[in-house]
Amino acid sequence: NAGVTQTPKFQVLKTGQSMTLQCAQDMNHEYMSWYRQDPGMGLRLIHYSVGAGITDQGEVPNGYNVSRSTTEDFPLRLLSAAPSQTSVYFCASSSPTSGDNEQFFGPGTRLTVL
Amino acid sequence: AQSVTQPDIHITVSEGASLELRCNYSYGATPYLFWYVQSPGQGLQLLLKYFSGDTLVQGIKGFEAEFKRSQSSFNLRKPSVHWSDAAEYFCAVGAINDYKLSFGAGTTVTVRA
Numbered sequence: 001n002a003g004v005t006q007t008p009k010f011q012v013l014k015t016g017q018s019m020t021l022q023c024a025q026d027m028n029h030e031y032m033s034w035y036r037q038d039p040g041m042g043l044r045l046i047h048y049s050v051g052a053g054i055t056d057q058g059e060v061p062n063g064y065n066v067s068r069s070t071t072e073d074f075p076l077r078l079l080s081a082a083p084s085q086t087s088v089y090f091c092a093s094s095s096p097t098s099g100d101n102e103q104f105f106g107p108g109t110r111l112t113v114l
Numbered sequence: 115a116q117s118v119t120q121p122d123i124h125i126t127v128s129e130g131a132s133l134e135l136r137c138n139y140s141y142g143a144t145p146y147l148f149w150y151v152q153s154p155g156q157g158l159q160l161l162l163k164y165f166s167g168d169t170l171v172q173g174i175k176g177f178e179a180e181f182k183r184s185q186s187s188f189n190l191r192k193p194s195v196h197w198s199d200a201a202e203y204f205c206a207v208g209a210i211n212d213y214k215l216s217f218g219a220g221t222t223v224t225v226r227a
Contacts, residue, residue, distance in 0.1 A: 031213040033214070035217075040123070040219055042204060042217035042219040042220050043158075043215075043217040044217075045214055045215075048213070048214060050213065058214065090157065090158065094213055101148075101208035101209075101215065102148070102163055103213075104160075105150075105157045105158040105159075106157060108157050
């Protein structure tokens with residue numbers, strides 16, 4: 001099992017550019033989520049999905065879009081990047097059958113918006 | 115809604131000394147509690163978790179944590195710190211049937227020789 005994979009590892013964008021952060025998991029987990037990590041703020045939930053075709057907003061959704069067409073993939077889209085979106089982004093997955101909400105994290109994508 | 119407070123932003127400890135990281139949570143029912151560790155430039159690795167049963171939980175790398183409902187705390191401990199324990203540590207809380215986690219701001223641990 002590869003677990004949770006994210007691409008790219010690093011990305012530099014200019015203000016106004018768009019891009020998609022990729023996330024995939026091979027554990028057949030129903031639940032997937034995106035977090036951003038900023039210094040002194042821990043991880044904040046951006047969007048999450050409880051299954052294919054179902055997504056919802058987290059704590060900081062503005063400026064981000066998601067979709068969940070398959071169980072395995074959960075891409076995060078930045079339509080018009082802003083410097084405030086400079087952050088490290090983590091994707092995570094979990095399964096309700098685990099019974100305890102444990103989330104498995106990807107290695108992260110470090111994004112810089114100039 | 116649940117929330118987590120990690121009162122210590124940064125802790126410095128000597129190698130071989132004991133370590134305790136504090137975590138206080140806010141949640142109306144029995145929480146699911148987690149400690150994750152993040153080494154520099156890496157993702158998050160689960161150290162241990164609590165969701166029921168024995169309130170003293172053993173984890174990987176020699177860490178343990180104790181759930182104290184009366185104090186709304188879930189402090190992480192290690193009896194003897196190794197240089198490789200230098201990292202950032204996050205406490206997180208979740209709820210039954212809700213797969214979202216709320217994270218604390220993190221505690222950075224520096225280990226001095």
